Amino acid sequence: MPGPVKLYGIPRSRAFRCLVALEETGVEYELVPTDFTEGVKSPAFRAINPNAKIPALVDGETVLFESLAINLYLMRKYGDLWPRTVEDEGRVFQWTLWTATEIEPPQMQWAYNTFVRPADQRDPAEAAAGAERLKAPLGVLETVLADRDHLLGAAYSPADLQVSCVLYTAWFNGFDLAPFPKAKAWLDRCLNRPAVLRARNMREAA
Known part of the structure; x- marks a missing residue:
């Protein structure tokens, strides 16, 4: 076996x-x-x-x-979790590529210059620029989540897992999500699921 x-x-x-x-x-x-x-x-x-x-x-x-x-x-x-239709499967691929190209680069620009690098290597201007760039994709999430609980509709899906796990960095480390209440509520739901909490316990205890 x-x-x-x-x-x-x-x-x-x-x-x-x-x-x-x-x-x-x-x-x-x-x-x-x-x-x-x-x-x-x-x-x-x-x-x-x-x-x-x-x-x-x-x-x-x-x-x-x-x-x-x-x-x-x-x-x-x-x-x-995998969707049953080709259409929703395509949407999972869409959101996965989107989070890699639209969320992660500005988020990491902000993170590296806010808490990842040693204090003497951080550039506040770069942190501010990353934070500003991150607002655009967060605005996309805010719009999409205006009439639904999750990215593909009512149920949690791989799309939610992929995007929320990338955005965990901003969510956990104090990025200002107040202007994006729908996105924040969605992140709160996704990142407090029992399975996610088990993974978070490993990460946050490390």
Whole structure:
């Protein structure tokens, strides 16, 4: 019998997103601690991900990297979150690509210059610029969520998981979401689901 799915990474990294997907699907898994420095340099890990970045996933003969791609695979193969129609499947892909291109770059510009880098390496102007850029995609979410509880409609879906797990960084670290009450309420719902709380406990205790 094949062993559990193996996720390489640490909770305080983009591997957090994959921990959420693993917890939501209920698949048996093992977290293989692999850090940003020495862990990713090892020949054994480079054989799994030649980019030398975390996370990476091994599921039997399947080897994947890129957190959002890993999540698509996990939710497509395991659990019951994956949509039943091709149309909603397309929307999951849409929101996944959107969050990678529209949310993550400005969010990380803000985060690196607000709390990630040492204080003497932060640029307040860059932080402000990232925060300003992030307002546009948050406004998109505010509009979409004006008449629905989740991105595809009434029910939580992989689209919600992907976008909310990326936005966890802003949500958890004090980004001002007051101008976006619908988006904030949606994030509160998504990021306090039981499976997400289990992943958050791993990340926030680290």
